[in-house]
Amino acid sequence: MSAPVRIGVIGLGTVGQGVVRLLKNNAAEITRRVGRPVVVTDAATRTPGRARDCNLDGVQMWDDAGRLVREADVDIVVELIGGTGVARELTLAAIARGKPLVTANKALLAEAGNEIFAAAADADGVIGFEAAVAGGIPIIKAIREGLAGNVIDGIAGIINGTCNYILTQMALRGQSFTDALADAQRLGYAEADPTFDVEGVDAAHKLAILAALAFGMPLAFDDIAIEGITAVTPQDIEIAQVFGYRIKLLGIAKRGGDGVELRVHPTLIPDDTLLAKVDGVLNAVVVHGNAVGEVGFYGRGAGGDATASAVVADILDIARALSAEARHSVPALAFQPDALRPLPVISIRDAQSAFYLRLRVADEPGVLSQITAILAAHEISVEAILQREPRGGEDATIALITSVIAEHRFGDALEEMQKLPFVRSGAMRLRVEKFD
């Protein structure tokens, strides 16, 4: 086993705790992916005494983040304090010291990114910022690498979960902006001062980053036209629905004329598009490439664990690059070749799911009760049932959805049903999955 990759985390708020937790909880799999353990060895916080939802045993604590950056014996620095003041200094200091840096700080990159990326290029430095846009959705990597063969024509995204939650509540419950905002604050989906979110500034920070990646241009936050959602009324949302639209706060970057359009504003989008169906705090980004056409991504745009997922993805990219020559930095099958493990594949007969069953039956009394009696005898409950009278022919149809059960148990019940004299041949059985 090679030596661990040592991580220094600056900031132990929601995301910082998530990163510590994730690297610890998933350590075994991460080692199998990277080929080396990846361990938080150092952390800096201004509130060392605060109770935290992560295990800091064995972690060297620093109360001066600047000293951690300048002195700690770490391989990668992770900046999670946010803001554009101290964070900027720490970032530039990490670059100057030659430490690869991972950040979730969209405000910093949008506003000082040109300075920071230039400093990194000069100093031969590495910066990961997957977590800066759309939380856990790996959208930075998708645009930078997964769609790299395309000329990107445009991007449209729901990239502020606070606004999407508020607009969704206004649509579903007819709430006013003010009431929906208050609910969002109560649930922790909006800050006490929600200005950056509801005025569209946070979405514009993210859009500046996406546009740079898509078009190969410097960060142009100051050129983005920004309009927030505070003026949207329930009446507008309702009329939009009458017209066949939903209202979403979108960040839009697209080529046009001899330049690009960069704008953030509440937008009516047709209600049959997938983007229109992304509700609540979810984020979603649609990218249009000249070869791939439209590709869409959705997932949690905020929250400690989802954002930590993106931070750790960057950490692991860098850890792999520190550990191997370029062509082998990512193993073909995601895990190191010697870390692949056969897993028992569970027989489909033991796989649990709900079942849909459709039977053709003679149209006579007592049919339903005998069928449901068999199900009950096998301890299978019925979630939904439909019986239809014969149409034209002489047979009736019974269709039902069961509770979740192993296939072999359902199969036993079905076999009994098929022996009933009034059940015709040709039963149809399909699985039902609910992903919850």
Next chain:
Amino acid sequence: MSAPVRIGVIGLGTVGQGVVRLLKNNAAEITRRVGRPVVVTDAATRTPGRARDCNLDGVQMWDDAGRLVREADVDIVVELIGGTGVARELTLAAIARGKPLVTANKALLAEAGNEIFAAAADADGVIGFEAAVAGGIPIIKAIREGLAGNVIDGIAGIINGTCNYILTQMALRGQSFTDALADAQRLGYAEADPTFDVEGVDAAHKLAILAALAFGMPLAFDDIAIEGITAVTPQDIEIAQVFGYRIKLLGIAKRGGDGVELRVHPTLIPDDTLLAKVDGVLNAVVVHGNAVGEVGFYGRGAGGDATASAVVADILDIARALSAEARHSVPALAFQPDALRPLPVISIRDAQSAFYLRLRVADEPGVLSQITAILAAHEISVEAILQREPRGGEDATIALITSVIAEHRFGDALEEMQKLPFVRSGAMRLRVEKFD
């Protein structure tokens, strides 16, 4: 400018032509991303005389693919002939010669992947196969890198466009399986012999690859329980809708008990999930990670250009790795630092879109005609309009959606409208985007 990365393409069918076209058409941007040109220098085909939709000027043509693999002076070999016979030999030959290989061949990887990946690991070789699953969606990279911090709990995917098209047509038009299949064949969405698609084998090939990446297990195609869509009837689809479900062919891989479940079958899923709304030939994959929660991806799962997008993404990953040390193989902002170009940001006043307008107006005759007259005078047409009588108060509401127009022209018309004596203050104006 550094020397070009030289690509040898084996197979010039739909995807092969797409790759040649893409590398040529997007050459300028690709060079800015990679830092070196990436050029198809060699190609092999069994039908050299056939007319093709790509420019092969300057490409060395080989009629013996084996000779191209063994002898051509290329940096990367791209295998696009499909099948598991010759393709397997060519793949192993490329690995033996130490050439990085890119393939879209899911059947080969699902059935011979354990042999191929082991050979690659032994020979220090590189294999890219983003195009093998879900066409243009960068799902391999997302699971392998973007979600690498997660323990993956499960994956569910619509990963066969032919089946999804057929099931969608059956749902929308009440067609039988046979009729929908015939339509799909006529449109080129299904092969003359559709067995591999409609029986679920193709989806199982892809699922075997996804499961290996997600769980760090060898490819286990033979252990997948497979059920196709041929027995699904319009009646089942209709009853499922009554119950609140859609029927999709899903590939499902999830942890359960002390192993994994691997299965492909038509599945009822709740109609309010995003997966249920992915229609036609689109593919979609939902991944559940223990940190990120649910992340979803959708896009074109087949077609020359979309699949070429994924092939080229792999080519560029390898090209970048050949050109730089690991930590710099991918530039932070997607393009090489010296290739960033400022782009003029078009003023929001010149940005084109449709507009939603809501006005409060006095409830008197002639209002609508004067407003529409102003729009007509500015050559703005009205796509939808709604007028509502006063509710409680004394003002009526007019809401409308315009044709696509530059903001400043819409603004001029709005200014005139606001001067009308019967128009109250507080007009609401929002943009409408249709993404078509």
